[in-house]
Amino acid sequence: MSAAVHTVDADISRANHGHAAIPAGQEAREVARTWWQTRASRSSVIERTLALPFTANSDANTRTRERGLVKLLDWLEDQPGETWQQRWLASGAEDVGRSWAQIPLEWLAGQGRARKYDRIDLAGGMIPLLAGQVVRPGYRWLLRQQPAQLLGHIRRTFDPDGFAALEAHCDATGRDGVLDRRHAMNRITWILTHKGGAIRDITIGDCVELQHAVQELQAQGKGKHLFYALLAETGVFGPNAPMRLKVVMLPGQLAPAQLVDRHHVACRPVRDLLVDYLTERAAELDYISLDALASNVVGLFWRDLEKHHPGIESLRLAPKSRPHGRTASG
Known part of the structure; x- marks a missing residue:
C-alpha cells in the first residue's frame, strides 16, 4: 500500500488517542476501505x-x-x-x-x-x-468545497428522517439561529459523507476527529459546537455521553507517535523516522517542549514540504524547488 493511501485511510486517526473522556465504544469509526456503492458497476x-x-x-x-x-x-x-x-x-x-x-x-x-x-x-x-x-473524500477535501452547493443535496439523500429529527429538536429547544443550525447540519453531513452510515451511527470520536480537521483548516464558522450538542441531546451517543464537545476535546499527553500523526505525514518512512526522533528527545524534554518540537519539525517543516512537493520522500529537492535559491548545503 502506498504512503498516500495509508494516510487517507488513517485520516486524522488521532481522535481515538489522548482523549480519556471519550467513553468506550464511542471511539472514531475506522475509514472503510470498500463498501457496496463504490464496488457497483x-x-x-x-x-x-x-x-x-x-x-x-x-x-x-x-x-x-x-x-x-x-x-x-x-x-x-x-x-x-x-x-x-x-x-x-x-x-x-x-x-x-x-x-x-x-x-x-x-x-x-x-x-x-x-x-x-x-x-x-x-x-x-x-x-x-x-x-x-x-x-467518500477525506475531510481535507470536503472542507475546502463550497458547502451550500453540495451538502443540501447530500442531506436529502443521507438519512433525511435523521436530519428532520435534528431540525425538530432545534425548534423544540429554541435554537433559532439560522446560520448556527446550518453550520451544525453541515458538520454532521461532513461526517456522514466521509464515514458513511446514518446519524445514529456517528460516534463521539467521529465528532472529535472532525473538529480537529475543522481547526486545522481554519474553517470554524459560527455554531461550531452545536452539531455535537444536538447529537448528544438526542441520544445518539447514549445516556452517559458528555453534553459538551469541549469536555472530550481536552487533550491528554500524547505519545510521540500521536504527536507526529496529528500532522498527517504522507511518507511512511519519514513518519517513522520522526517518531523515532521524538521518542529519543522525549527522554530529555518536558511535555510542553516536546509538543512544540513536534509542531515545528513535523508540522512547520516536513508537512509544509509535503504540501508544496506532493510525493516527496527525502530532503533532496530539485534546485528550482529550494527556497530562496539556496543550495542543499546552504
Whole structure:
C-alpha cells in the first residue's frame, strides 16, 4: 500500500488517542476501505445515483448532473483501482482540494473532449457521486468545497428522517439561529459523507476527529459546537455521553507517535523516522517542549514540504524547488 493511501485511510486517526473522556465504544469509526456503492458497476451507479431525490430537479439541473457524472466516470475509469474510491484516490484529486476539477478537465482536454461548460458539468456530476456514496473524500477535501452547493443535496439523500429529527429538536429547544443550525447540519453531513452510515451511527470520536480537521483548516464558522450538542441531546451517543464537545476535546499527553500523526505525514518512512526522533528527545524534554518540537519539525517543516512537493520522500529537492535559491548545503 502506498504512503498516500495509508494516510487517507488513517485520516486524522488521532481522535481515538489522548482523549480519556471519550467513553468506550464511542471511539472514531475506522475509514472503510470498500463498501457496496463504490464496488457497483458503471451502469448501476448511473441508474441509482441519478434517481436520488436532489433538492433541485429542474430539467437543466438534471441534464447537468447527468453529463457531469458521465464525464467523471469516464475519467475515473481511466485511473488505476478496482473500486471507484480507489480510482478517486489514485487520481490525485483528493490532494488538491478546491482545484480538484482541473485534473479531470485536463484529462478531457487530452481526450479531445474539452467543452466550455465542462467545469459546471463536473461540479454537477460530483453531487450524485457523493450523495450516492460512490466515493467518500477525506475531510481535507470536503472542507475546502463550497458547502451550500453540495451538502443540501447530500442531506436529502443521507438519512433525511435523521436530519428532520435534528431540525425538530432545534425548534423544540429554541435554537433559532439560522446560520448556527446550518453550520451544525453541515458538520454532521461532513461526517456522514466521509464515514458513511446514518446519524445514529456517528460516534463521539467521529465528532472529535472532525473538529480537529475543522481547526486545522481554519474553517470554524459560527455554531461550531452545536452539531455535537444536538447529537448528544438526542441520544445518539447514549445516556452517559458528555453534553459538551469541549469536555472530550481536552487533550491528554500524547505519545510521540500521536504527536507526529496529528500532522498527517504522507511518507511512511519519514513518519517513522520522526517518531523515532521524538521518542529519543522525549527522554530529555518536558511535555510542553516536546509538543512544540513536534509542531515545528513535523508540522512547520516536513508537512509544509509535503504540501508544496506532493510525493516527496527525502530532503533532496530539485534546485528550482529550494527556497530562496539556496543550495542543499546552504
